[in-house]
Amino acid sequence: MKKTQKLLWYAAAVCAVLGMLCTRIPGLRFSALLAWCACAALIVFAALTLLAAKRPWAKWARRVLLALVCAGLVFFIGLEAAIVSGAKRGFEPDADGAPVSCVIVLGAGVNGTEPSLMLWSRLEKTLDYIADKPDVPIIVSGSQGQGEDISEAECMYRYLTAHGVDEARVWKEERATSTRTNFQRSYELMAARGVTGDFAYVTNDYHVYRAGMLADTGAAHGVAARLPRGAYYDALTLNYYVREAFALANELFLRVDLDV
Numbered sequence: 001m002k003k004t005q006k007l008l009w010y011a012a013a014v015c016a017v018l019g020m021l022c023t024r025i026p027g028l029r030f031s032a033l034l035a036w037c038a039c040a041a042l043i044v045f046a047a048l049t050l051l052a053a054k055r056p057w058a059k060w061a062r063r064v065l066l067a068l069v070c071a072g073l074v075f076f077i078g079l080e081a082a083i084v085s086g087a088k089r090g091f092e093p094d095a096d097g098a099p100v101s102c103v104i105v106l107g108a109g110v111n112g113t114e115p116s117l118m119l120w121s122r123l124e125k126t127l128d129y130i131a132d133k134p135d136v137p138i139i140v141s142g143s144q145g146q147g148e149d150i151s152e153a154e155c156m157y158r159y160l161t162a163h164g165v166d167e168a169r170v171w172k173e174e175r176a177t178s179t180r181t182n183f184q185r186s187y188e189l190m191a192a193r194g195v196t197g198d199f200a201y202v203t204n205d206y207h208v209y210r211a212g213m214l215a216d217t218g219a220a221h222g223v224a225a226r227l228p229r230g231a232y233y234d235a236l237t238l239n240y241y242v243r244e245a246f247a248l249a250n251e252l253f254l255r256v257d258l259d260v
Contacts (some may be wrong), residue, residue, distance in 0.1 A: 008046035015039035027117075027236045030243040041069065079245040086209025090224025093129070093200060100221060101197040103130060104186045106179060106211060107142020107152030108204075115155055117227065117236075118204055123159045125225035126202045130165070138165065139189055141173040141182040145259070178257045179207075180214045206237070206244045210251060 019035035022028040045065055051058035089095075105126050109116035115123060130136060138160065142152025150158075153172040161167050173189050176182040183201075190199070198219045203211050208222035227233045250256055 005046055005049055008042050008049065012039045012042035012046065015042060025232075025235070028239050031235075031239045034242065041065070075249075076245055079248050080241065083206055083209050083241060083244050083248065086212060086222065087205035087224050090203075090205055090208035090222040091226075093221050093223040096221075098198045098221065100133070100136060100200045102137050102139060102190055102195045102199040103133070103223075104139045104141060104182070104199060104201040105156055106182045106201060106203040106207070107140070107156065107176065109145070110148040110150065110152050110155045112149045113155060113158075115159055119152065119155065120159075121204060121225040121227050122202050123156060123163075125223060126160065127163055127165070129200065129202065129223050137169050137171060137193075137195065139171045139173055139186045141176045141186050143174055143177050145177075178259050179203075179211050180257055183211075183215050183220075204240065206241045210244065210248050213248075213251065 015035045015038040019032045019039060022032035022035060045062060048058045048062040048065065052062055103126065105122055108119035108122060110119065126138065130138065140153045140156035140160070142156070144151040144154075148155075151172075151174040153174045157167075157170050157172050160170050171189055171193070173182075173185045176185045190196070198221060200221045200223050201211060201215060202223045202225060205224035205226050208224050212220055212222050227237050247258055250258060
């Protein structure tokens, strides 16, 4: 038992150190939060293990905590499997050969007037995707958020037109504040301009599955954008994949409109 307690305390210490490290790395705040939560859970489990020999309730509480953690892990794995599956389909958007009548680019953060790393990757993927679709209109969707000097739609419009896309092809939708409203507002714009049929939506790989669920139509085809490769970017991607599982759980149970 003492050996188990030591392992639990060591594991809690490791999680605490990881949490502190992640707080110092841009973009890994969610990973830091998870590390701190794991640290707290390990401390509680260690304390219950210490009390179990003298307090029967502690033994049962420890079993309940362990059961909850195991159930949570199983659920998390199931969510991640769906997320990874969606990303995989997004890397092969033209596999079914269905022509698209429109491309919707889902907004992400803007740093002043410049696209954030996530938004930049979506825009680069959009340029790649539309290279052989010269007549397909593009809807750039996203409002102006806190700390942004212009709307996400305006930022995307500037980037695409600066990279050779005809201004007339790029339609700005500047009211959406979440993935759900990205689609809702874009559908209104499509209807107003008489666009029907299948369409593509561009977002990051980890977001393809949830975005497709929120699109709420079989006419939507996800196109996955990937962050650059490298140690930092790989850690950032892993962070977003883990965070996405919690966002997906929210959509399944709470349905709070998240700006992620």
